[in-house]
Amino acid sequence: MSRNLLVCVLAVGFVLWLSVVPLLAHHSFAAEFDNSKPVKVTGKVVKVEWMNPHIWFYVDGKDETTGKTAVWGFSAGPPATMARRGIKKDVMKIGDIVKVDGFMAKDGSPNASGGRVTFADGRQVFTAAAEDAVPK
DSSP states (O other), X not given: OOHHHHHHHHHHHHHHXXXXXXXXXXXXXXXXXXXXXXXXXXXXEEEEEOOSSOOXXXXXXXXXXXXXXXXXXXXXXXXXXXXXXXXXXXXXXTTOEEEEEEEEETTOSSEEEEEEEEETTSOEEEOSOTTSOOOO
């Protein structure tokens, strides 16, 4: 094999590898969450990560369905999707008491999709990504 052909093959392989990495970073709802396992967690917001590709927020609370107590991580939609829905970065603050309806992670960890958030004053926001299952 000539040196030029080897360099060309390696360059094409490297470009293909780079194009696959972003695809692996985004997972579909069905790949991560189980829509047959709803969660209803009530607790205190302890952390909010407002960044792409998805917002994550963390609630120290208990799941009404399983009784499991933990710091739950909830995946929400992307920041741009939330902004189009009128949900701003400051809508959820550390210390807020919330109830989150979503679906459990397939791996059984205390992570879930964050479909609907209800605040102590009764306000509700739909935080799931467009492709996520909707809690009933």
